[in-house]
Each structure stands twice: as structure tokens, then as C-alpha cells.
Amino acid sequence: MDKPWLASYPDGVPHEIDLTGHRSIVDLFQTSCETFRDRVAYTSMGTRLTYADLDRLTRQFAAWLQHEGLKPGDRIALMMPNVLQYPAAVFGALRAGLVVVNTNPMYTPRELRHQLVDSGARAIVVVENFAHVLEQVRDEVPVEHIITTGAGDLLGFPRSVLVNFVVRHLRKAVPKWQLPGSVTFRSVLDRGARLPLEPVNVGFEDIAFLQYTGGTTGVAKGAMLTHRNMVANMLQSRAWLQAAGIGEEAEVIITALPLYHIFALTANCLVFTSLGGTNVLVADPRDMPGFVKELSRVPFTMITGVNTLFNGLLNTPGFSDLDFSTLKGALAGGMALQRAVAERWKSVTGKTLVEAYGLTETSPAACMNPLDLEAYNGCIGLPIPSTECAVMNEDGDLLPAGETGELVVRGPQVMKGYWQREEETARVITQDGWLRTGDIAMMVDGGYFRIVDRKKDMILVSGFNVFPNEIEDVIALHPKVAEVAAVGVPDPKSGEAVKIYVVPSDDSLTEEELRAHAAENLTGYKRPRMIEFRDDLPKSNVGKILRRELREEEQPPADPAS
Structure with a gap:
């Protein structure tokens, strides 16, 4: 098919990505740990983890999982907000060959029960604030290993003790719970430090994540995202950023969206880990005054978010007084970016708020605007490298530019399918590999795509x-x-x-x-x-x-x- 968007690509962006140099997320992670050992990988509440620290913690966690009999392909649920335990657990689980089931900590017992039963998760890591929800469904789910953790567990002494005391006793944010047989995250790491880690042969077609989606249209379904899907999308997104000069030096990205969400998981966790960047974890972005105070302490170079988050920052006293001289880019996704928010962001920060587009089913990035965009253009951008986008009518015919229809996407980042739901998979992925997005769109001048709206809305x-x-x-x-x-x-x-x-x-x-x-x-x-x-x-x-x-x-x- 014709690809008019290629003529609009920023200088330096390849038309195709090369997947031959990487076998898995684990391969990329270990390369970053070796290359950037002394750089800071993650920060939270004043505590820093270097890439060497992350290498050690993930090895310990993976060794414990192996010792407990968890095998490659087994599922492990991670039910945590943005705390340091998340990257330690997610990369540790992947190093052991497990499939990560990202779980929203705000789930009700009904939602949690469905996800754990549907995925067949054998293990779960849960922050103790939400352990009472797990307790309510404990006898109805297949989980054999429960690992609990306090919000401050990896913050180091004495900060960890202080934070956990505040969360438990002053904020009273930990409802009473009982989970007999559970173990603590710190005890798991201590035990893992004394255990060997057997190398696991993880390949491109192995599933890395079961990322649940579609709860608004019925029963939530697990999108099977393989190591190939995730590595491809990381490389696609990284190439786009690198063409704009991002990654030439140590970057600092503000991570306010939860890492268990696919947008932050790929854009913040994977892309910036591969670049040797620092993720600044924001545990509670709803506390806007506290969020702005955190931003005032950090000379950040990138920030990702959704329209409501950027709008909230713009309406918080003190935000407009921050120093934006180090800011290289701001990326909006997850929902439509409104012109009023984009224009105000540009006037306050001096940087264009760039819109990107994707779905859980595309790992998630499919389209992105150039980072050097002069001003908001009302488009979701151009299909990223190795990606084809088109507009399709109800009969499955591809429509020419300027006509409105359903946006379809094809590329190496498109999911393998929905976990144990072949009929659902067949409804959204055509025989020739097009993913039906459910979004109404058109292609406009220069190969840019514009979303008109969601079908169901x-x-x-x-x-x-x-x-x-x-x-x-x-x-x-x-x-x-x-x-x-x-x-x-x-x-x-x-x-x-x-x-x-x-x-x-x-x-x-x-x-x-x-x-x-x-x-x-x-x-x-x-x-x-x-x-x-x-x-x-x-x-x-x-x-x-x-x-x-x-x-x-x-x-x-x-x-x-x-």
C-alpha cells in the first residue's frame, strides 16, 4: 500500500525498525544494566536505584520465583502503584520467564477475581494498602504465592520505616487484612540473594504481558503482548525520540501515570530504561500541589500524561513558575488531547504538547506527532516505523484520504490476540493482519491521521x-x-x-x-x-x-x- 506519511517523517527516523539484534525484553534490560550501571534508573521519595541496584534486585526476585517452583509461562499478577518495588518485580518476573499480569490496585473484589481467575495467575505481589481486597477473593482464585509489600519497603532505612508508619498509622491507608501463608517482598529479596538464578531461554514469541482491556465493552480481556510486540514498540518509539535528540545524554522522565498501564509501561519504563534514563516515580499524581512540588525539585527533560493530568497541572498554583529550561518534550496519550490544554501548555512551558495514539492491543504506540511540532495540529500523528494505518468501511474496504471510517493498524506491535478468546480475537484482527481499533478516523494531508471519535461514543x-x-x-x-x-x-x-x-x-x-x-x-x-x-x-x-x-x-x- 502507499505510505504517504513516510514523506512527512522527521529527519533521522527510519522507515523500518531492525528487530534482529534483540531476543527479548530481558535481553534489552540486561544490556541497559551493563551499559548504564552507575546511572540512576528510578527515584521515589528521595531514594535512588541505580541500574546496578536494579540488576541485583531483579536477579534476587527471579531466583526466589524459580526456587518456589514457578516455571516459564506461569502468570504473576503485580498489584502496585508507582513504587520502587514495581520495576524490581516486573523485570525480575520477566527474567524468570514469567508472564506479567498488570493489575489495577483500585480493582473491586469482583474485578480482581475475574482477572486472577481468567489469567490463571499462580502468584501475586500486592501493596498492603490493597491486601484486604485480595483477602476477600483469596479462596476463589488460583493464586498459590502471595507477596505483600509496604509502600516504603525499598526506600532504605530510616525512610522506609517512616513512610510505612505514616501510611499505616497517620494516614490510616492500610485497612486490616489477613492472608495466611503470605510472605513479604523484603523477605523474598533476602532469600533470593542466597539462591542461584538459572538462565531462562526467553524468545520473541513468548508472552511477556497479559494486559487486560475492554472492560467498558463487556468482560475484560487479556491482550497477549509478546516479547516481540513489546521490543518492537520500544524500538519504534525510541527511534522517534532519538531523532529529536532525546537519549543523547542521561534523560529524566516524570512518571506520573501508573507503570501498570500500557502507556507508561512502554513509554516510560521500557523506552527510558533502554536509553539509560531516570524514571521519577510519582506515587500520587492526584495530589497536584505535591506533584508540582516534586517537579520543582527535579530538572526533568520529558513528561508523559493524559489530557486531564496536563490540564490539572496547568490549573495548579506554582506550576507556571517552574523552570522548564531542561524540558525537551511532553507526550500526551491515552485520551484525546484538547486544543485549549495544548495551547495553554505551549504558552506556559514554551514546548509543544505532542499527541500520540495507541491501544493496549498495539503495545501501545501506533501513531505519533513529530516532537518538533510547532503547534497543536488536532492530529494523532504519523504511523511510526514499520507500522501501517488505514481507514476501513463497514464492508472491509480501505478508503482514500479524506474519507471517514474505522482506523485499522498493522505492524509488529499488534498483539498476538486475546488470552483464551479466539472468537474475540477474530472480531478485531482481520485475516490479513489489520487490527480494528474501534476509532473513527480519516487520513489528512501529509499522511497524518485525525481521530473523529470512538464508535461507541x-x-x-x-x-x-x-x-x-x-x-x-x-x-x-x-x-x-x-x-x-x-x-x-x-x-x-x-x-x-x-x-x-x-x-x-x-x-x-x-x-x-x-x-x-x-x-x-x-x-x-x-x-x-x-x-x-x-x-x-x-x-x-x-x-x-x-x-x-x-x-x-x-x-x-x-x-x-x-
Whole structure:
């Protein structure tokens, strides 16, 4: 197929990546540990782990797993926020040949039970703040080995004792729990230090991660991401960054998104580990004043996030006073980047907030804007090296530039399939390898792609398609709006009507002002019929606004007689 995007590639970006030099994530990790032994790999709460430290800790963890009888291909769940134990556990598990099941610490017992049963996880590492949730499902899941850890366990004495005391007793953030037979993370490392580690032959086609997704459209499914998928996406993303001069020296990346999320896992953990960079772990990015204070202490060169995170920073006192002279790039993904946020970011930091696009099923990066982009362009970018993107109609025909259809992606980063769900896999991956993304898009000038909206979020008003992203972008431009979400609600005349939920940044904001603003910028059928002010909006664990929850609130109550 024609690839018009190649002509728009930044200088230095290869059209294809070379996968022949690496066998697995483990191979890349060990190369980084040897090359950058004395560099700082991760920092948290003032504690630093060098690559040599990380090499030692991961070897100890892997040795213990082997000693306990865990075999290559066995699944291990990691249920942790951004603490130092996460990189030690994730690379340790991969060194032992295990498959990592990243688990959201905020899961309810029902969600945790499903994921542990579906994946068949034999082991789990859980931060003690969430151990009470595991306790509730302990007898219903296949887990044999439970490893618990306190938030401060790897911070070193006396900081570890102090942090754990504060979390347990002052903040009272650790509900009572009992898990007989569990062991502590520190005891595992102590034991592993005295055990041999048998080298494991991990190959490209072996599964590295079961990354669960699709919970908003039914039962959550585990995307099988192989070592090949993850190495490919790391190399694709790294090539894009290196062409912009990132990686020529020791980089410092702010990691506020949780590492168990696929965006931060690849972009922060894998890419910057391969570059010998430092990940600054932010355990609680919802504490915006504390987040800004952390940023003031660190001369950071990169930051990743979602639209709501960048918007939150911009609205936090003190952020605009920070020193941005070392900042080389800011990358937004996970949800649509709004023009108002991007333009304000540029005016405050002097750097363009660059949008990228991906899915769990693509490990995740598929498209990215050049890092030297002059200004926000409303596009998700260009397909990255070794990646093909196209727009497909309902009949499976590829459409020309300028026409709207479903975005499809093909490349080495596309998942192997959904764990134990062949029918689901067949629905989203065509016989010729195209992954159906569920996003409505078009290709525009220069081979750039623009997302119009999600299929399932589209609002149908009197037969006209209305895309929430467009509504939200317009409303967000109002100076008194902090956050906004648009959804379709049932309407007897038009089938559906647009409703917006608005978090004001100024209490003086009125419905009349918003209606006048909408009338200036939107045609009649796109204008919100209903407006509701809120103190906050429902969000996912990475800060993505959950339109689904808002839609569910608008559903009529079930008939008790039915």
C-alpha cells in the first residue's frame, strides 16, 4: 500500500525498525544494566536505584520465583502503584520467564477475581494498602504465592520505616487484612540473594504481558503482548525520540501515570530504561500541589500524561513558575488531547504538547506527532516505523484520504490476540493482519491521521453523527471551564441529544454563557441541549474521563415488573 506519511517523517527516523539484534525484553534490560550501571534508573521519595541496584534486585526476585517452583509461562499478577518495588518485580518476573499480569490496585473484589481467575495467575505481589481486597477473593482464585509489600519497603532505612508508619498509622491507608501463608517482598529479596538464578531461554514469541482491556465493552480481556510486540514498540518509539535528540545524554522522565498501564509501561519504563534514563516515580499524581512540588525539585527533560493530568497541572498554583529550561518534550496519550490544554501548555512551558495514539492491543504506540511540532495540529500523528494505518468501511474496504471510517493498524506491535478468546480475537484482527481499533478516523494531508471519535461514543441526533470530542474541544475553550464531558442521552424527538457535564474553573460560570459560546461555535444539532455542573467527573485510574459512567447515569430505571 502507499505510505504517504513516510514523506512527512522527521529527519533521522527510519522507515523500518531492525528487530534482529534483540531476543527479548530481558535481553534489552540486561544490556541497559551493563551499559548504564552507575546511572540512576528510578527515584521515589528521595531514594535512588541505580541500574546496578536494579540488576541485583531483579536477579534476587527471579531466583526466589524459580526456587518456589514457578516455571516459564506461569502468570504473576503485580498489584502496585508507582513504587520502587514495581520495576524490581516486573523485570525480575520477566527474567524468570514469567508472564506479567498488570493489575489495577483500585480493582473491586469482583474485578480482581475475574482477572486472577481468567489469567490463571499462580502468584501475586500486592501493596498492603490493597491486601484486604485480595483477602476477600483469596479462596476463589488460583493464586498459590502471595507477596505483600509496604509502600516504603525499598526506600532504605530510616525512610522506609517512616513512610510505612505514616501510611499505616497517620494516614490510616492500610485497612486490616489477613492472608495466611503470605510472605513479604523484603523477605523474598533476602532469600533470593542466597539462591542461584538459572538462565531462562526467553524468545520473541513468548508472552511477556497479559494486559487486560475492554472492560467498558463487556468482560475484560487479556491482550497477549509478546516479547516481540513489546521490543518492537520500544524500538519504534525510541527511534522517534532519538531523532529529536532525546537519549543523547542521561534523560529524566516524570512518571506520573501508573507503570501498570500500557502507556507508561512502554513509554516510560521500557523506552527510558533502554536509553539509560531516570524514571521519577510519582506515587500520587492526584495530589497536584505535591506533584508540582516534586517537579520543582527535579530538572526533568520529558513528561508523559493524559489530557486531564496536563490540564490539572496547568490549573495548579506554582506550576507556571517552574523552570522548564531542561524540558525537551511532553507526550500526551491515552485520551484525546484538547486544543485549549495544548495551547495553554505551549504558552506556559514554551514546548509543544505532542499527541500520540495507541491501544493496549498495539503495545501501545501506533501513531505519533513529530516532537518538533510547532503547534497543536488536532492530529494523532504519523504511523511510526514499520507500522501501517488505514481507514476501513463497514464492508472491509480501505478508503482514500479524506474519507471517514474505522482506523485499522498493522505492524509488529499488534498483539498476538486475546488470552483464551479466539472468537474475540477474530472480531478485531482481520485475516490479513489489520487490527480494528474501534476509532473513527480519516487520513489528512501529509499522511497524518485525525481521530473523529470512538464508535461507541458517537451521538446520533436526528440521523446526524455528533462526535463528543468536537463538543468537548469547543466547550473546553471557554475560559471558565476546567473539565468537560459530552454524552448522548435519550430524546423523544431526535433519538438522542447532547448533554455536557462541566467542572467550572470559575464559580461565576452560567448556563447562558455556555449556550452562547456553543451557539458561536457549533451548528444547531451539535449544541448541548442539557448542561450539568459538577465538582468533578468520573475518571479511570490514569485520569481518562469515563463517558460510559455518565451515560449509565442517564439510562432510565428498569421496570420493576419486567
